[in-house]
Amino acid sequence: MGLEFLWSFGLVCIEVHALKFYKDLHNQIIMSLFAVGDWVIAMLSLAAACSSAGVAVLFTKDTDFCKNETSFSCNMFPISIAFAFASWFLLAVSSCIMLWLVVSI
Incomplete structure (x- = not known):
């Protein structure tokens, strides 16, 4: 996520600079770079969400780590994983829109 x-x-x-100095970002090469970057970030976000879900299952079901450690907040794992998947979904939508913009140029 970093x-x-x-x-x-x-x-x-980049977009603030383009707005401030009246630059046009509707270039095929620049938009393709943005689209590829968005797709890479979306795939990495999906991988992070899936791996965090796997770690949560490991902690709660397989090792009983949450039962033994009372100071560890295991109730927050499902909420953070849900937010990670919601973030991935929004990134995937953004990537599809960026791909649509590349095609329309």
Whole structure:
């Protein structure tokens, strides 16, 4: 998710620069780069969400780690995993829209 933050922050900086100096970003090469970057970030986000779900299953069902450690907050795992999958879904939608923009140029 740190890589996702850096990618999104970089896109914001590029778009603010383009708006400030009246640059046009509707170039086939630039839009293709954005689309590929969005797809890579979406796949990495899906991998992170799936691996965190696997770790949560390992902690709660397989090793009984949550029963033995009372100071560890295992009730928050499903909520964070749900947010990770929601983040992936929104990134996938963004990637599809970016692909549609590339095709329309």
